[in-house]
Amino acid sequence: MSIDVLIPESVDAAAEAYGDGRDVTVVGGGTIVVQLMTQGWLRPTRALMLSKAGLSYVRKSGSAVTVGAMTPVTDVADLFAPLGPCAANVGDNEIRAQATVGGNLCAPTPPEHPSGDLQGPLLALDASVRSTGAGGESTETVEEFLTHRDARLVLDLSFEEPVAGAFAALDRPHAHHPTALAVSAVKAGDGSIRLAATGAGPTAIRLSSAEAAADDPEAAGQAALADADLQDDALASAWYRERMLPLLVQRVLNEIKEV
Amino acid sequence: MNITLNGVSRQISSPPLTPLLRVLRNELNVVSAKAGCEAGGCGACTVLVDGRPQRSCLTAVGSLNGAAVTTLEGLGTSENLSAVQQAFVHHYAAQCGFCTPGMVVAATAYLDAGGSDDKEAIQEALGGHVCRCTGYLKIVNAIAAAATQSEFDLTITAEEPNVVVKTGGR
Numbered sequence: 552m553s554i555d556v557l558i559p560e561s562v563d564a565a566a567e568a569y570g571d572g573r574d575v576t577v578v579g580g581g582t583i584v585v586q587l588m589t590q591g592w593l594r595p596t597r598a599l600m601l602s603k604a605g606l607s608y609v610r611k612s613g614s615a616v617t618v619g620a621m622t623p624v625t626d627v628a629d630l631f632a633p634l635g636p637c638a639a640n641v642g643d644n645e646i647r648a649q650a651t652v653g654g655n656l657c658a659p660t661p662p663e664h665p666s667g668d669l670q671g672p673l674l675a676l677d678a679s680v681r682s683t684g685a686g687g688e689s690t691e692t693v694e695e696f697l698t699h700r701d702a703r704l705v706l707d708l709s710f711e712e713p714v715a716g717a718f719a720a721l722d723r724p725h726a727h728h729p730t731a732l733a734v735s736a737v738k739a740g741d742g743s744i745r746l747a748a749t750g751a752g753p754t755a756i757r758l759s760s761a762e763a764a765a766d767d768p769e770a771a772g773q774a775a776l777a778d779a780d781l782q783d784d785a786l787a788s789a790w791y792r793e794r795m796l797p798l799l800v801q802r803v804l805n806e807i808k809e810v
Numbered sequence: 811m812n813i814t815l816n817g818v819s820r821q822i823s824s825p826p827l828t829p830l831l832r833v834l835r836n837e838l839n840v841v842s843a844k845a846g847c848e849a850g851g852c853g854a855c856t857v858l859v860d861g862r863p864q865r866s867c868l869t870a871v872g873s874l875n876g877a878a879v880t881t882l883e884g885l886g887t888s889e890n891l892s893a894v895q896q897a898f899v900h901h902y903a904a905q906c907g908f909c910t911p912g913m914v915v916a917a918t919a920y921l922d923a924g925g926s927d928d929k930e931a932i933q934e935a936l937g938g939h940v941c942r943c944t945g946y947l948k949i950v951n952a953i954a955a956a957a958t959q960s961e962f963d964l965t966i967t968a969e970e971p972n973v974v975v976k977t978g979g980r
Binding site: 553554556558578580581582584585586588589590595598600602603642643644645646648649728 | 825826827829848849850851853856862863864865867868869870872873875916934935936937938
């Protein structure tokens with residue numbers, strides 16, 4: 552069976568080729584999609600390769616940052632917390648240079664465990680996602696985007712540099728697997744705090760109950776358990792996550808408190 | 811489509827979504843890049859794409875039109891080993907040899923980018939490479955030696971191709 556492969560050379564051409572996204576497999580850096588094809592889990596009929604679409608950029612204007620979907624993860628590893636330290640913790644040297652920010656945001660939830668480490672920091676930063684697909688271009692929050700990420704083509708992400716940010720994750724035993732559990736914290740200019748976790752649900756989740764108790768890090772850690780949907784998977788047991796989530800929440804809150 | 815493989819322009823007839831690793835091994839008969847996990851986690855398939863190390867098992871060949879790909883075969887020959895290859899010989903950094911092509915390619919990129927003999931930096935740079943013989947110590951030592959070029963003479967004479975002359979003391 553022949554596969555229809557499109558390699559657009561501009562953002563507009565990429566949006567047109569994607570159309571409503573039906574039956575289109577998007578190939579960004581390839582670190583997720585190519586191995587799924589090798590293993591036989593994915594058999595594309597139409598593929599859209601974005602390597603020449605002009606979507607790799609980091610633009611800064613004052614405290615505002617815009618990151619193109621095809622930007623390698625390594626290019627945001629030097630940014631402020633929680634995004635920078637999280638990106639620096641993804642995979643290994645070569646994987647970070649090949650994997651893309653947009654691909655990581657859209658990472659599917661495989662049967663074995665959640666993935667998409669950058670979802671947490673982007674959720675905590677309240678990033679807005681510009682994407683295209685059925686109905687044309689739209690901009691929405693990460694929370695909204697994550698609910699239909701397999702039916703949209705990400706163009707770029709925008710967010711503000713926070714007053715303070717922190718990231719804490721469980722150590723990974725070996726390169727490339729997503730982290731089993733991580734917590735991101737962001738303090739905005741008005742003093743409000745946003746918390747998000749990866750590995751505590753099928754995608755990254757907001758820890759609203761913990762945010763409400765943020766003045767007391769220990770209580771906030773316990774409160775976070777009410778927000779989480781902890782599962783047993785190949786990376787860690789729910790039992791272990793239940794014990795570690797409060798500690799990670801405490802750690803990031805103590806860190807941003809000092810700022 | 812075309813790629814420049816080890817300095818030679820090659821036409822590719824495999825479909826664009828074929829992993830570069832399979833194009834190298836099955837179409838172009840270049841077999842130094844190894845199929846280890848084929849999921850990006852072991853590093854054995856690493857090659858240089860425009861000078862940067864990349865997993866060939868995760869790279870769809872269609873994204874490489876016009877790119878320069880360098881495999882182990884492009885770094886040195888049996889008669890004229892590269893500095894990293896000589897350091898691997900001198901420090902006995904290969905056991906079974908399966909991970910060696912990926913290690914040498916990644917180490918070459920690390921040193922080309924100005925990498926030092928700092929062992930933590932070497933471990934970070936090679937962090938995605940697994941040695942199933944667990945011979946990491948000698949590999950890291952070899953790369954550190956290649957970084958300083960201090961522990962051995964980098965030239966091998968044609969008369970004594972298997973002898974590496976050690977000049978530095980230890």
